[in-house]
Amino acid sequence: MTSVSSPPRTIRIGSRKSQLALVQTYWVQEQLQKSFPDITFEVHTMSTQGDKILDVALAKIGDKGLFTKELELGMINKEIDFAVHSLKDLPTNLPEGLTLAAITERENPADAVVLHEKHKGQQIETLPAGAVIGTSSLRRLAQLRHKFPHFTFKDVRGNLITRMAKLDAGEYDALILAVAGLERLDMSDRIHQILPPEISLHAVGQGALGIECRAEDTEVISLLKAIEHPQTRDRCLAERSFLRVLEGGCQVPIGVNTEINGNELTLKGLVASVDGQKLVKDTVTGAAADAEKLGAELASILRQQGATEILEQIFTEIQRGS
Numbered sequence: 560m561t562s563v564s565s566p567p568r569t570i571r572i573g574s575r576k577s578q579l580a581l582v583q584t585y586w587v588q589e590q591l592q593k594s595f596p597d598i599t600f601e602v603h604t605m606s607t608q609g610d611k612i613l614d615v616a617l618a619k620i621g622d623k624g625l626f627t628k629e630l631e632l633g634m635i636n637k638e639i640d641f642a643v644h645s646l647k648d649l650p651t652n653l654p655e656g657l658t659l660a661a662i663t664e665r666e667n668p669a670d671a672v673v674l675h676e677k678h679k680g681q682q683i684e685t686l687p688a689g690a691v692i693g694t695s696s697l698r699r700l701a702q703l704r705h706k707f708p709h710f711t712f713k714d715v716r717g718n719l720i721t722r723m724a725k726l727d728a729g730e731y732d733a734l735i736l737a738v739a740g741l742e743r744l745d746m747s748d749r750i751h752q753i754l755p756p757e758i759s760l761h762a763v764g765q766g767a768l769g770i771e772c773r774a775e776d777t778e779v780i781s782l783l784k785a786i787e788h789p790q791t792r793d794r795c796l797a798e799r800s801f802l803r804v805l806e807g808g809c810q811v812p813i814g815v816n817t818e819i820n821g822n823e824l825t826l827k828g829l830v831a832s833v834d835g836q837k838l839v840k841d842t843v844t845g846a847a848a849d850a851e852k853l854g855a856e857l858a859s860i861l862r863q864q865g866a867t868e869i870l871e872q873i874f875t876e877i878q879r880g881s
């Protein structure tokens with residue numbers, strides 16, 4: 560007699576190879592292994608385009624899917640079953656056949672200031688005019704230029720460890736990095752200041768992990784639901800809907816902040832010009848269950864306030880290669 564139950568499945572998890580990506584993926588693997596001890600979860604690493612092109616400013620190459628494409632192909636070709644991403648690196652429109660199956664509990668989503676040791680005890684507000692601030696994000700650049708026009712801003716690429724080494728070598732006076740990445744890599748002792756929403760609204764999805772899999776793989780989807788964090792999901796769905804309707808990738812100056820109180824979700828959003836001169840900002844509140852509707856609503860409010868013109872100007876500049 561043959562057994563009717565199929566043998567326990569081995570699930571293959573895809574991950575980038577950076578230290579941060581691996582910490583995140585091993586965390587997901589561990590959570591799933593605890594919930595499903597009879598299933599085997601294996602980690603498979605892949606290099607993405609974003610890991611290979613390190614000498615060109617992100618804003619110039621455009622980064623839609625830069626850190627996710629190879630993993631997505633791996634899922635479509637069934638080399639891997641799901642992929643763990645920093646949610647902020649995952650484009651708002653996914654390839655046909657793939658789905659965002661789960662969003663895990665968010666770390667602090669804010670941006671952090673990491674100062675060179677010669678500025679110990681200072682804050683971004685007290686750095687001298689001309690101080691060199693390292694960031695590769697147009698969102699951080701625009702907001703900080705708006706508040707601190709007297710600083711010099713310089714692109715910084717490479718993974719977190721490489722960036723820290725460049726700061727320590729004296730190439731920058733300060734770096735602006737995600738709190739979440741520093742915490743996950745055990746470098747929170749390097750954080751001098753956490754930027755409040757009045758100075759920097761964070762990226763869509765920052766601090767959360769997004770897990771993507773094949774849309775028809777109901778078995779994997781139901782496993783992944785076990786590690787979903789509903790409040791983070793609602794907040795991030797509102798943020799992603801806001802970004803999707805504005806049709807910006809991660810490399811346009813769009814920032815957000817969300818809060819949940821009971822069943823109510825508040826979403827703050829901002830669109831700025833790269834030079835920090837123009838900036839529109841507003842807030843919407845509504846039922847958390849209507850997260851995506853709220854995001855779309857805020858996007859149209861900001862469009863009425865001039866976001867469309869700001870975004871069009873950025874796209875023209877990027878096409879011209881300036």
Ligand SMILES: NCc1[nH]cc(CCC(=O)O)c1CC(=O)O
Pocket residue numbers: 645646647648735736737739740764765766767768
């Ligand atoms: N684009 C790079 C990236 N993608 C995710 C993180 C940090 C972790 C997170 O936001 O979840 C970072 C580094 C940074 O912005 O400092």
